[in-house]
Amino acid sequence: MRYFDDNNLQDIFFKSPSTYGLYSSKEELSYALGACLYMPGTREHLLKDILFNKKNGANTITLCIEDSVSSNQVLQAENNIINLFVSISSLSQDNASFIDNLPLIFIRVRSINQLKKLLSVSELTGLCGFIFPKFDSQFGEKYFSILKNYNISNKRTLYGMPILETPNIIHKETRIEELIKVKHIIDFYKKYVLNIRIGGTDFSGLYSLRRSMDFTVYDLTVVRDCISDIINVFKRDNYVISGVVYEYYSKVLDLHNNILIKEALLDRTNGLTGKTVIHPTQVNIVNSLMVVSKEDYVDASSIIKSSLDGVIKSDYFNKMNEIKPHEKWAKETLLRAKIMGVFKYGKSYKELLQWTN
Numbered sequence: 283m284r285y286f287d288d289n290n291l292q293d294i295f296f297k298s299p300s301t302y303g304l305y306s307s308k309e310e311l312s313y314a315l316g317a318c319l320y321m322p323g324t325r326e327h328l329l330k331d332i333l334f335n336k337k338n339g340a341n342t343i344t345l346c347i348e349d350s351v352s353s354n355q356v357l358q359a360e361n362n363i364i365n366l367f368v369s370i371s372s373l374s375q376d377n378a379s380f381i382d383n384l385p386l387i388f389i390r391v392r393s394i395n396q397l398k399k400l401l402s403v404s405e406l407t408g409l410c411g412f413i414f415p416k417f418d419s420q421f422g423e424k425y426f427s428i429l430k431n432y433n434i435s436n437k438r439t440l441y442g443m444p445i446l447e448t449p450n451i452i453h454k455e456t457r458i459e460e461l462i463k464v465k466h467i468i469d470f471y472k473k474y475v476l477n478i479r480i481g482g483t484d485f486s487g488l489y490s491l492r493r494s495m496d497f498t499v500y501d502l503t504v505v506r507d508c509i510s511d512i513i514n515v516f517k518r519d520n521y522v523i524s525g526v527v528y529e530y531y532s533k534v535l536d537l538h539n540n541i542l543i544k545e546a547l548l549d550r551t552n553g554l555t556g557k558t559v560i561h562p563t564q565v566n567i568v569n570s571l572m573v574v575s576k577e578d579y580v581d582a583s584s585i586i587k588s589s590l591d592g593v594i595k596s597d598y599f600n601k602m603n604e605i606k607p608h609e610k611w612a613k614e615t616l617l618r619a620k621i622m623g624v625f626k627y628g629k630s631y632k633e634l635l636q637w638t639n
Contacts, residue, residue: 283341283385285316285569285622286634294633296576297624303382304410308441311410312476312522313614314621315386315556317568318342320527322350323359323389328366336385339638340565344558346390348415349483356392363389364404371407386410388443394424401432411441411476416484418448419463426471433474442474443524447481452488452508461515468521478516479558480509482526495530498545509552517553520610525549525557528564537632546571555618566638570631574619577627582612582619 285299302314319340325331332343345366347359374380389406390413391397397412414425422444429442450460468475482499486492491502500506509526516523528542537543546557546568557568574582580597588594591605625634 283336283382285339285341286573286638288637291634291637294626294629294637295573295623296626297579297619299573299623300620302621304384304386304408308439308473308476309617310621311386311441313555313617315342315477315522315524316572316622317557317559317565318344318388318524319562319565320344320346320350320390320558320560323347323363324351324355325362328362329369332366332385332387333383335562335565336383338562338565339569340385340562341569342386342388342556344388344390344413347396348390348392351392356396360396360399364400367404367406367409371405374407381408384408388413390415394421394428397425397428401428406440409440411443411474413443413445413479415445415481416448417444417446417464418450419460419467422464422467423470426467426474429474430471439474441476442471443477443479444468444475445479445481446512447484449488451512452485452504454507457508457511458515461511465515465519468516469519475521477522477524477556478512479524480512480526482509483529495541498541498548499526499528500545500548513553522555523553525554527558527560529560531561531563537635540567542567543571543631566635567631569622570634570638572618572622573631573634574615574622574624575630576624578615579619579624581608582615585609585612586616 283303284301302310319335319342321331321343323345335343345363347356351359387409388411389400389409412429426442429440433439450456482505485505485508486502489504493499493502513523525546528545542564549557550571559565559568577598581603584594584597585603585605585608588605593602593604596603
């Protein structure tokens with residue numbers, strides 16, 4: 283698959299997005315998650331909905347059995363998801379290319395026992411990995427040890443994505459100690475960690491907070507402070523961190539006054555990659571904001587190719603590029619450019635959204 287897969291976009295892209303798939307490298311997949319569309323596992327026509335949303339740009343989909351599913355519907359959601367993968371397995375046997383038509387699929391489990399159950403009762407053909415909620419130093423290691431043992435026994439690679447959203451991480455007096463403990467776990471299982479996610483809704487709820495449609499998550503100072511520390515602890519070691527979910531059904535009405543766009547731009551500015559979304563109309567908004575500008579692409583390429591290790595002038599004559607301080611930024615920018623593409627000079631998400639709409 284690839285993003286914005288349309289031959290009519292030559293006027294927008296300087297460099298078209300590259301293809302990738304379920305068996306791409308971990309590095310590529312980490313930057314390919316983009317807008318991750320959540321669906322409750324109770325949806326009646328899961329496969330139909332997955333294929334429909336994939337056709338409309340959702341290249342990453344999470345099937346949730348946690349907070350979006352009522353306690354009395356958990357068994358229904360589990361059986362629904364198990365049946366989904368039975369169907370995928372059957373269809374892929376009849377058509378070897380069927381898996382290529384699927385988005386990257388993840389399951390957000392409710393508990394360690396549920397993870398064990400799903401791994402034991404289904405081959406989970408076409409699954410990319412799991413999302414581990416309420417990830418902390420007490421239970422986090424168990425999630426990844428189960429996943430690792432399964433991968434070794436079955437000679438495959440399913441990934442895990444922890445969600446940081448527990449009280450010990452948001453509470454100031456325990457935060458740094460807990461983040462360091464969690465990082466030790468994630469470092470040990472780094473081979474299987476595709477992405478680190480942040481539970482902004484859970485964090486907000488602990489303080490009786492909820493941002494309105496007029497504010498970004500960065501306007502909630504206690505949450506912003508925690509996001510800052512998560513970036514501080516994990517980003518230095520090149521972990522890919524995703525932006526928090528935007529919980530309103532935002533549509534593109536005004537490109538100059540759209541809070542989802544503003545929040546996604548703030549995510550990107552702070553080094554976050556991708557974002558959880560809850561409505562199909564948000565998918566192309568987030569993905570279009572991940573496309574690299576030509577100026578950033580040219581600067582990043584110059585930094586990586588430079589034979590000097592000091593300062594060079596940008597080809598755009600508007601900034602200095604310092605080789606050593608900007609090297610990590612440049613490598614990350616080129617990875618994102620490979621997956622999401624590069625705009626022609628003067629083009630931006632605005633033109634791309636006009637096309638997707």
